[in-house]
Amino acid sequence: MLGRPRCPAGPRRRSGAGPGTWCPGTLCASMLRGKGEPRCSGGLGERSAPRSAPVPAGPRPLTRRRGVLRLRRLLAVRAAPGSAVTPSLRAAAGKAPAHVCPRRRAAAMRRPNVLITGTPGVGKTTLGKELASRAGLSYVNVGDLAREGELYEGFDEEYGCPILDEDRVVDELEDRMSEGGVVVDYHGCDFFPERWFHIVFVLRTENSCLYDRLESRGYTGKKLQDNIQCEIFQTLYEEAVSSYKKEIVHQLPSNTPEDLERNLDQIMQWIEQWMKDNN
Ligand SMILES: Nc1ncnc2c1ncn2[C@@H]1O[C@H](COP(=O)(O)OP(=O)(O)OP(=O)(O)O)[C@@H](O)[C@H]1O
Secondary structure, three states: OOOOOOOOOOOOOOOOOOOOOOHHHHHHHHHHHOOOOOOOOOOOOOOOOOOOOOOOOOOOOOHHHHHHHHHHHHHHHOOOOOOOOHHHHHHHHHOOOOOOOHHHHHHHOOOOEEEEEEEOOOOOHHHHHHHHHHHHOOOEEEHHHHHHHHEEEEEOOOOOOOEEOOHHHHHHHHHHHOOEEEEOOOOOOOOHHHHOOOOEEEEEOHHHHHHHHHHHHOOOOOHHHHHHHHOOOOOOHHHHHHHHOOOEEEEEEEHHHHHHHHHHHHHHHHHHHHHHOOO
């Protein structure tokens, strides 16, 4: 079983009010006070005119009830979850707007970042894509990201592959990782900022099984041998425990379709628990 999620230090979150942020104080003052009327010292509404006074021409005066209704309408339209609406203002407006669009609420929820790592061929992509789809997270394959953005800094003649520009990969991903809810898949993990991930999974595959998978991909000679050795010496696991807190690093067997299903179930349970603990 996976341990309970650690309370995260948390990814950086964007702070500060965005453009067009509504200032509740301004609304309160301008809406609930008739022009030229004395400022109400507390509570909503204006002083009502004496019954005997003539009804003024022009726009209807703002009564306490109409003020509350208008304020409610405005709150419902403009108050996004987590906005600067103060509790006292909400209370003053009567019942706080109970209806917040579920999709907006879901988008505002904190979601964990998950790293799936391991030797090439252990099944990171297979697991990562399925996990992202089931959990409603986004999926990033660092190899594909680098290919699309040409995030390389040379070519390795020995292995016949381009060399990843790790700094540019980190720059490219920083904003998405800060928002949370990303499953990252890569056969390396020591260059990502530690703060990015709430949990790290290292997939492990038995040598004979991995050999067959890599051979069927066309790997031969040194490339095939080195990848198998990487798995034998648990290079990626060592890299993970030296780069992240040991308690967030978990090894998962990835030999059979049953392993895949079990891993998905376990990670889904962990994500659900994390969401409960952090929202
Ligand atoms: N649990 C599993 N049981 C059986 N076969 C699997 C399992 N996971 C993945 N495979 C198979 O192993 C092969 C390699 O899987 P995959 O491409 O997901 O590995 P990877 O770790 O992402 O590789 P790379 O790092 O090169 O991208 C695929 O043919 C896939 O169908």
